[in-house]
Amino acid sequence: MGEFEPTIIAFVCNWCTYTAADLAGTARLGYPTNVRLIRVMCTGMVDPKYVIKAFLEGADAVLVSGCNPGDCHYINGNYKARRRIKLLKEILPQFGFENERLRLTWIGASDGIVFADIMKEMVTQIKGLGPSEAKTAMVI
Numbered sequence: 001m002g003e004f005e006p007t008i009i010a011f012v013c014n015w016c017t018y019t020a021a022d023l024a025g026t027a028r029l030g031y032p033t034n035v036r037l038i039r040v041m042c043t044g045m046v047d048p049k050y051v052i053k054a055f056l057e058g059a060d061a062v063l064v065s066g067c068n069p070g071d072c073h074y075i076n077g078n079y080k081a082r083r084r085i086k087l088l089k090e091i092l093p094q095f096g097f098e099n100e101r102l103r104l105t106w107i108g109a110s111d112g113i114v115f116a117d118i119m120k121e122m123v124t125q126i127k128g129l130g131p132s133e134a135k136t137a138m139v140i
């Protein structure tokens, strides 16, 4: 059996983090291929159900990433996301998931290097945690 390769679902804001991911790609910065990007117009539209569904369908970690505070194109969407993620982190253990598997970051459009670094850091962290509860249950 090979080394555990985590699956990371990343809900990224179109205006900032998605652009940073694109920049990382065009600048040929290397980052792990474990991440699956889901582009949303704003982190404020990431319904908590999307996060729970991603975990229940086998994600080992979920990242929600958008514009820096004060830069949201919809004024306060990222603040709404921050409140939702805080609450989700409190209830995740009740579903059997460590709350470290959910992360919220702000990555600006010009931060391709930051994006690549966070992806590397997350993969290392989740490899340390091992497969998620749901993924383990699916294998059995």
Ligand code: FES
Residues within 6 Å of the ligand: 013, 014, 015, 016, 041, 042, 043, 044, 065, 066, 067, 071, 072, 073, 074, 075, 077, 078
């Ligand atoms: S538009 Fe980027 S977080 Fe709202």
